[in-house]
Amino acid sequence: MAHSAEFPSVDINPTQNTVEMINGVANASLSFFGRSTSSNTRGNAGSIEFYGVVENYKVEINERKKTIKASFQIRDKQDFFTCSLNVDSKGYTYFNVASQFKSYISYSGQIFRLKID
Numbered sequence: 569m570a571h572s573a574e575f576p577s578v579d580i581n582p583t584q585n586t587v588e589m590i591n592g593v594a595n596a597s598l599s600f601f602g603r604s605t606s607s608n609t610r611g612n613a614g615s616i617e618f619y620g621v622v623e624n625y626k627v628e629i630n631e632r633k634k635t636i637k638a639s640f641q642i643r644d645k646q647d648f649f650t651c652s653l654n655v656d657s658k659g660y661t662y663f664n665v666a667s668q669f670k671s672y673i674s675y676s677g678q679i680f681r682l683k684i685d
Contacts (some may be wrong), residue, residue, distance in 0.1 A: 585675060587651075587663060590684070594642050594651075595619045602671035616665055616673070618644040633657070655679055 587596040598616040620642050628637040634657035642649050648668040655661045661679040666672050 585677075587653075589622065589640075592622050592625070593620065594622050594640065598665070598673075598675060600670060600673060602673050604670050616649070616667065616670065618642050618647070618649055620644045653679075 585598045587594065587598070589595075596616060596618050600614055600616045623641045623643070625640040626638065629635075630637075636655040637652065639650070639652040642651070647670070650666040652664045653661065654664075659679050661677055663675045663677075664672070665674075
């Protein structure tokens with residue numbers, strides 16, 4: 569489910585929204601339901617997409633509450649993103665994205681371990 573400051577919650581198909589991090593490289597393709605503030609978003613105004621090396625990666629693990637908080641930044645050819653990930657004890661997840669050219673948006677759902685062949 570995506571949440572934007574300008575619009576109400578919208579159910580989205582979770583198979584169409586992915587964020588993967590492998591060996592310090594992040595790859596994301598997420599539906600976007602918000603406002604773009606620049607013509608620099610040509611071609612992906614309806615989505616947030618990035619691929620690149622992760623910067624400023626931080627992780628906080630709360631053993632008592634069984635929660636994980638992670639944050640990172642990523643710069644790709646068109647934008648700069650600040651991302652945070654909050655996971656509760658049951659795997660429920662909030663993924664927040666702040667973009668240089670798009671309004672802030674938050675996604676919620678389940679987190680799964682990647683199966684790497």
